[in-house]
Amino acid sequence: MAEIVTTPAVAPQREGAGGSGGTPASRARTGRRRTLVAYLFLAPFLILFLTFVVAPAIFGLWISVTDYSPFSDVQNFVGLQNYIALFDPNSTFSGDFWQSMGATAIFVVLSVPCLVLVPLGIALLLNRRIRAATTFRTVFFAPYVLGVAVIGVIWGYILDTQSGILNHLLGLIGLPDDIPWTVNVPWVWVTLVGVTVWWTMGLNTVIFLAGLKGINADLYEAASLDGAGPWRSFLNVTVPGLRPVMLFITTTTVLASANMFGQSYLLTAGGPGNATRTAIMYIADQGLSQNNMAPAAAMSYVLFAFLAIISVINFRLQRERVERTVA
């Protein structure tokens, strides 16, 4: 809202500077027209946002406080019953739901550091003036364009316990050749994190790279004149310069990892047992396959609450740091 209000205030100023001014009334009229034009251009997106994000979200919230079933004609308001059931160990859903939340948490904790640090390292390397830098950038970004189904098929073949290429290669160099990459813990986690990093690190790398290009080269020169080595200039120039980018990347990566679905659906089938069944996988199954839409809606709002809290904490932590560096 705040941004919309400030826009007309800026526009007349610019006109005044150009000297083409006019009466205050006509200026206000031009301003109003500009606002109207802006709203017109923004409207399609606003409509899409309202129709496909806000409306389903409100509808979902309503579903979660009813005994909703798409097949019954009357829906009854049940208050917070669906939410309470999630915290009641005797309900059908609570055990499985919290297990899936746990699996999601494990994946986030394991994958996010890798998805931030590995792309950062690669971006630093790509930022040097090297031959064929564009080729390497393409190589790292390429997997990102593949669909998750393709990823599932490719890695399914590579990681098969008995007939997979990886175990065969490990065997050739004298290492164990029966590692259950997609079948048993802890290897399933190594697989899910590894495949996800390989698949999605390209995006974070490109964003880091853009951030690195934005750091003033003079700062590095000044640092080297002050006698800073590569490590010191990384800590005192690169890291502070990347902070806004870092905030963006950690937030989006946490959200993306918490919404992991396809990799475990395709590679581990949620196994062993239900160890790698993520929250999204469980919610989708309950809501879309088993027709338990009301509990599933409640679950998705609990997941949403968790992610909102984590995002806020993340913002707070990193914002404070930004302020401190500025000061």
Place this chain on the structure above:
Amino acid sequence: MKKAFVRALGIAAAVGLGVALTGCGGSSGTTGAVSGDGEYDGPKVDITFWHGWTGGAAPTLVPKLIEQFNSEHDNIVVKNVPQEWGDIAAKMPLAIKAGKGPDVAVLHGDDLATYAAQKLLLNADDIVDGLGYTADDFPPGVFEAGDYKDTQYAIPWSVTPLGLFVNMEVLGQAGITEIPTDQESYTAALEALKNVGVQGEWVDGYVFTGTFEFESLLWQFGGDLYNEDVTQATFNSEAGVQALTWMTDLVKDGYSPANVAQDGNIKALLAGQTAFNWNGVWQTTNSAFADLDWQAAPVPQIGTEQAVWSSSTHWVFPANKGQDADKTAAAATFVKWMNDNSAGWAETGELPADNEVRNDPTLVQNYPNLQPFMDELEYAHYETVSPGITEANALITTAINEALTGKKSPQEALDDAAKKADQILKQNQAKYGG
């Protein structure tokens, strides 16, 4: 990851919107009866046909059959709408409620009761009578899978039992030429294979195919998945524990490697690493078998009784809001014609359910690998008929997976799953009106 999220969000939004649109529709889904005698002579109608055959030979075969049907019928135009089975499960109930579902569709046996309980299907008693079908026209147990609360909602179309696929070359390495048929000969073959360094059967803990093997064994040992009125899970009975222990023993005794990945066993059979694979009749048309010296056989009798798991597909007539009776009558004509002309269906690796078509000698002449599967139909067990049963069935797979990966003992894994399944069954009764 992000893509998966966006996709999930998209699905959620689409479903939400669909629900929103249909939610205001008020009462719908009348379970009115419509008849059809196989000879539709009303005004010209367009009917839509939804099914999930998107792989193998079906994408070319189904349109060909429909084209032929359309050319033989001046007053009926069938529109083919293939989509993934998973998409059908997500879309069709809502589409029917909104009056936008198909006029005829094919469903798996374990989905029929769920749809019937939700009043999504037309009572097909009169159609079945009109077309002249009785239970005797199909293998034992298949027709009954379409019966929910003494009303017939479906007409069988195909059956897909489990069988034993054998890599004859690998079996020959152990000096065996006869395919084993019972526990004694099967164990002897596994032992002989082990002696020449081959793990004879790779057992897995997934839907394809560990679950179907377990269910076959459970019935062989005299057990059953659920009690008579499907209010209690019984797969953790002594028979169930025997069945699952037999599977985990394959690993323990070194006949199977541990931690076989999903589909790892069929890949191993094709790669000549193992001799046996319990798999569905649909594999008979797997083109990967082309260069292999292989044979199919009935699954061996490990327990005290002959039994084997089988699935089935059925024709149904959706109870769309405001469904046109003419269209349903035309759909019945189409169903009868498809069943009568389903000899070519075997090309997709499924057995035509209609006895007359299946027992035509030319079928086995054209597809000799189907014979052992046809022999099994006498004692095949079909999926449980009960609304929402797939949710409980999923727990069986989890239990097998847990036992085979050593997380729990067979007894413990099955007990945990049964306890959970009982909860689900109770919930289903409330959800679908018992």
